[in-house]
Amino acid sequence: MIEDLEELVRCESFSADLEAVARSAKVVAAQGSRLLGAEPEYIVIDGVTHLRWTFGTPRVLLVGHHDTVWPMGTLERHPWSLVDGVARGPGVFDMKAGLVQMFHALSGLGSLDGVSVLITGDEEVGSISSTPLIQDSARGLAAAFVLEASADGGALKTERKGTSIYHLDVYGKAAHSGLEPWNGANAGVELAHQILRIAGMAAEEGTPGVTVTPTVLSGGTTLNTVPAEARVGVDVRVPTVRAQTRLDELMHALTPHTAGTRLEVRGGPNRPPLEAASSAGLFELAQSIAARLGQPPLLSASVGGASDGNFTAGVGCPTLDGLGAVGGGAHADHEHVIVAEMPHRTALLRGLVEAVLATS
Template identity: 75%
Template sequence: MIGDLEELVTCESYSADLEAVARSAKVVGALGRRLLGAEPEYIVIDGVTHLRWSFGTPRVLMLGHHDTVWPIGTLRTHPWSVVDGVAKGPGVFDMKSGLVQIFHALAGLPDLDGVTILVTGDEEVGSITSRGLIEESARGLAAAFVTEASADGGALKTGRKGTSNYEVQVYGRAAHAGLEPERGINAGVELAHQILAVAALGSGATTVVPTVLSGGTTLNTVPAQARVGVDVRVPTLAEQARVDRAVRELAPVLDGSRLEVSGGPNRPPLETAMSASLFALAQRVAAALGQPELTEASVGGASDGNFTAGIGVPTLDGLGGVGGGAHADHEHVIVAEMEPRTALLRGLVQAVLS
């Protein structure tokens, strides 16, 4: 397994570099072909390469992604290594170890009938080209198992917040800031009002965070335009709808100013009810394997599992590598946990298919 993980990690696959993603898809495809004895279907959408294997009538979806957040050349500063049982390298935790575990888990099954594997190439940038493919592959199935990295301490992810992204664009009127500022309509001041209004929409587990700001042209000009990006994370579909209505109902404060709101929901939440039965099953499988009692966590980050849960498919996430540091310099996987997690995944698939 470690050799296979090294092969995937050392083939860099930065989401924005479509040629790199295509090269990575070939490496992932070769790994699946060797372990499963079957060629994948290569699906290229708007230049992004995804892979899918299907065996018989689908009942279970194994879901992962092979793109990473790390720009090409990161291996020079974050080289592949295994030291004291800890593997490091770009994407090792998020989520190339999860891909290795999928293939090794399935390779140990006597029959793959009923299994579909989907490995997407744009998860880290919002799954813009793959969402339809994910929903098509998952619809009507008994279970979706997502081998994204585990939560802290190896916890499975039974809840994920849904995500929405907006841009609020403000239009005012330019004027000389020193000679006649009163003739202008200050888009920056209007934007400040809107930022406060947006930030006030957060409540409880729902976060609404103004992020990227821009506006104005020169130091001595009343800004005619300004904008802010807004990141929204919600625990329920009801909250996602509430925030969406509120953002679209934003109204200008300054006379003569004008607002435009773009964007909207990206991923629905993975609500814990969609994971409860599969987590209970995972606990039974782990106990039968003699593994320690499993733990669960709800997290703010989204994954492609949000899409499968959003169309009503029972979904269990966080079945991939155990370690830490996703998207960070200290990204790592604990090697000794790969075999037990692979066995757990294999047992889950067997239990659902039987």
């Protein structure tokens, strides 16, 4: 497993470099083919390379991604290493160790009939091209297991917030800021009003755990010109579908405060939430399998970050996330994996797949 992990980490796969993602797909495909005994289907959408294995009529879906956030050349700064049982390198935790564990878990099954494996190439940039593929692959199945890295302490991810992304554009009227500012309509002032309104939406909606965060700001052209345009990006995180719908209504109901300005709101929900109800049964099953394997009691976590598990849960497929590596430092220089945990997580995943196949 360590050799396989090293092979994947040494093949850089920055999401924005589609040629690198395509090269990575070939390495992942070869590794999967060796362990699963079958070649995958290559699915290229908008230049992004995804992989899918299907055995019989699917009842269980295993989900992962092979792209990473790390720009090409990161290996020179953060090379692969294994020291004192800790593996390091770009993408080792998020989520190349999860792919290795997935393949080795399935290779130990007596039969793969009923299993589907989907490994996407654009998860780190929002799964733009792969969203329909994920949804179609999960719809109507008994379970989806997501090999994203675990939460702190190895906890499985039983809840994930849904995400919505908005862009608010404000249009006003330019004028000379010294000679006749009153003849303009200041888009910057209007944007300030809207930012304060947006920042208060979480409290207005009222659901605990909701965050509404104005992020990237821009506006104006020169110091002596009343801004004719200004804009802000807004990041929304929600624990429930109801809250996501309500906040979408609030964003699209924004109205201007400053005379002579107008607003344009673009965007909406990106990923639905993975709610606790979607994972509860599978987490209970995982606890019983861990006990049977002699592993410590499993922990669960609710996290703000989203994954492709949000999409599988969103189409009604029971979903358990965070089954991948135990370690830490996702997207950070200290990204690492505790390699001694890899066989334990592999055994847990194998037991979960076996149990669901036996009862579905």
